[in-house]
Amino acid sequence: MSERERLQREMDRVSRPSGERPDNSLVMTRRTFLHKSVVYGASAAACGLFPSISTIDMAFAQGGPSFKFAWLSDTHLYPKEVNKRFVEKTVRAVKEIQAMNPPADFLIFGGDLAQLGDPVELRLGADLLKEVTIKKVFIPGEHDWYLDMGATWNKMFGASPWTFDHKGVRFIGLDTVSRAEDFWTSRKFTAKERMGHMATLDGTLGGAWAAVGADGLKYLNSTLASWPKDKPVVVVTHNPLYEYYPPWNFWVRDWLPVQEILRPFANVTNIHGHTHQPLYNEIGKMRSIGMLATSWPWPYAPEGVPVLTKPMIRADPGDHFDGVGWSSLAMTSGTRVDYEYKMWRKEVFAQADEDSGTGDNRNQVLTPRIADRI
Amino acid sequence: MTRKMLRYPIIAAAVVALLLVATDTQQVYAHKEKHTADQLEAFHEAFMEQVKAGDNLFHGDPDTQKRLGVKLSNTGMACAMCHPYTSDTHPHEFPKYQEQMQKFATLRDMINWCIEKPNEGEKIDPDGEAMKALETYIYWSNRNSKLDPGRH
Numbered sequence: 001m002s003e004r005e006r007l008q009r010e011m012d013r014v015s016r017p018s019g020e021r022p023d024n025s026l027v028m029t030r031r032t033f034l035h036k037s038v039v040y041g042a043s044a045a046a047c048g049l050f051p052s053i054s055t056i057d058m059a060f061a062q063g064g065p066s067f068k069f070a071w072l073s074d075t076h077l078y079p080k081e082v083n084k085r086f087v088e089k090t091v092r093a094v095k096e097i098q099a100m101n102p103p104a105d106f107l108i109f110g111g112d113l114a115q116l117g118d119p120v121e122l123r124l125g126a127d128l129l130k131e132v133t134i135k136k137v138f139i140p141g142e143h144d145w146y147l148d149m150g151a152t153w154n155k156m157f158g159a160s161p162w163t164f165d166h167k168g169v170r171f172i173g174l175d176t177v178s179r180a181e182d183f184w185t186s187r188k189f190t191a192k193e194r195m196g197h198m199a200t201l202d203g204t205l206g207g208a209w210a211a212v213g214a215d216g217l218k219y220l221n222s223t224l225a226s227w228p229k230d231k232p233v234v235v236v237t238h239n240p241l242y243e244y245y246p247p248w249n250f251w252v253r254d255w256l257p258v259q260e261i262l263r264p265f266a267n268v269t270n271i272h273g274h275t276h277q278p279l280y281n282e283i284g285k286m287r288s289i290g291m292l293a294t295s296w297p298w299p300y301a302p303e304g305v306p307v308l309t310k311p312m313i314r315a316d317p318g319d320h321f322d323g324v325g326w327s328s329l330a331m332t333s334g335t336r337v338d339y340e341y342k343m344w345r346k347e348v349f350a351q352a353d354e355d356s357g358t359g360d361n362r363n364q365v366l367t368p369r370i371a372d373r374i
Numbered sequence: 375m376t377r378k379m380l381r382y383p384i385i386a387a388a389v390v391a392l393l394l395v396a397t398d399t400q401q402v403y404a405h406k407e408k409h410t411a412d413q414l415e416a417f418h419e420a421f422m423e424q425v426k427a428g429d430n431l432f433h434g435d436p437d438t439q440k441r442l443g444v445k446l447s448n449t450g451m452a453c454a455m456c457h458p459y460t461s462d463t464h465p466h467e468f469p470k471y472q473e474q475m476q477k478f479a480t481l482r483d484m485i486n487w488c489i490e491k492p493n494e495g496e497k498i499d500p501d502g503e504a505m506k507a508l509e510t511y512i513y514w515s516n517r518n519s520k521l522d523p524g525r526h
Contacts (some may be wrong), residue, residue: 043398078450082449082450083449084449085449115450166510177396201455201458202432202454203457247459248458296451296455296456297456298456298458299456299458299461302459314462316474317456317488317491317492318474319379319476354526357462361461363460363466363467363520363522364461364462364464364466364515364516364519365516365519365520366459366461366515366516366519369514369515370425370429371425371426371429371430371511372429
């Protein structure tokens with residue numbers, strides 16, 4: 001058994017409430033599939049079993065009012081004279097969010113507004129986001145943070161974590177990016193050099209930087225202490241709250257205590273950025289949904305793609321509006337949240353292995369880079 | 375074969391021999407002697423130097439670009455931003471017909487297409503030092519992949 005398989009089994013063992021059994025609904029069928037996949041190691045290619053839908057059903061507490069909210073993240077803005085494309089795409093997303101009809105109740109910005117944490121980039125982002133007049137809440141990404149360790153970000157967009165309740169749903173925003181081990185002081189790196197390493201997804205010096213952290217865990221525990229166990233909780237983070245692919249920080253390193261805190265709650269949804277691709281997973285009773293970036297799509301990781309993910313169609317590198325976009329979520333009748341990727345192309349999901357970012361990679365074996373250590 | 379016909383190969387061989395002597399041409403041998411451990415280490419070092427240079431170029435390092443006289447991007451984008459660990463570069467699938475170029479393409483053709491189109495950079499010499507380094511890094515990163523040319 002590989003180390004990854006062992007960890008995935010451990011994650012399932014810890015997260016799945018004892019005695020829980022699948023029922024006959026579609027959701028439970030998915031759970032059955034997850035359970036089998038964990039036990040038998042089913043391949044991601046088996047995701048073709050799922051219907052080609054762009055919405056994901058999530059069981060929320062019954063009887064609440066319906067509402068919509070929007071997600072935007074990973075705009076990765078450079079100063080506009082360096083890269084006009086990222087500005088164009090952010091402008092397009094912002095206009096579309098503002099034009100939602102009926103309007104969204106609020107916008108969640110999920111981190112990586114800037115590419116290199118430059119105040120010029122952050123100010124550009126703030127200016128573009130002024131177009132959206134509904135309530136906006138923010139969590140940081142690592143690209144926003146490591147030039148000045150979050151000073152400009154917190155000043156402009158407010159500190160995390162935060163909690164607010166909206167129409168019977170508790171929304172919690174966590175900072176998962178600020179807890180990298182100090183690799184820069186002993187090497188006498190400048191702030192720009194530190195930022196450069198942290199802005200490189202496949203860099204090695206940043207290590208396993210993604211974490212909720214001891215203070216974040218304490219906050220999560222306390223903010224949920226008074227919340228009824230059967231009422232819906234939405235946790236928004238930059239990184240996914242499970243282990244997908246640690247070398248690219250497609251995880252938080254303290255996912256285990258996070259899951260332990262969330263386990264008693266019947267309806268938990270984690271919405272996250274950072275991965276720049278459609279992703280879906282279920283860990284115990286927590287559903288996890290990966291959002292699109294507006295900037296560029298990341299390839300699916302070489303391993304660890306959740307078997308419940310229906311992969312996106314492979315993006316056309318010649319079209320910078322392909323494989324990217326924003327996301328709309330709508331809670332209907334207080335029982336479901338319909339989720340829609342607003343990807344700027346007609347097709348979102350791959351219908352065949354050869355058109356996907358996962359199934360077409362069966363002969364690919366990758367080696368982690370070493371040049372930033374030699 | 376007649377005696378007259380036999381004369382031509384003999385004359386040709388004599389001419390070649392004379393030319394070799396006249397121009398003092400030396401034949402270059404490879405693998406004449408068994409490699410020593412030092413030689414193998416030197417070969418590996420030379421290879422890894424190219425891997426490192428290619429990795430630096432792939433990750434947009436300005437100093438390496440300046441040293442090799444190339445400008446791989448004018449958008450702030452680096453190759454690794456779409457291809458961490460060189461994901462989805464698929465060097466083991468080249469050569470193949472490449473739809474966006476509408477031609478049968480090598481990995482070097484594809485590298486130059488990416489530099490020119492998504493990165494809006496300046497096309498590089500297909501036989502130059504920068505191309506060799508990029509190619510070396512991409513192959514090294516995919517060295518355990520199964521060779522499967524022509525696959526899509």
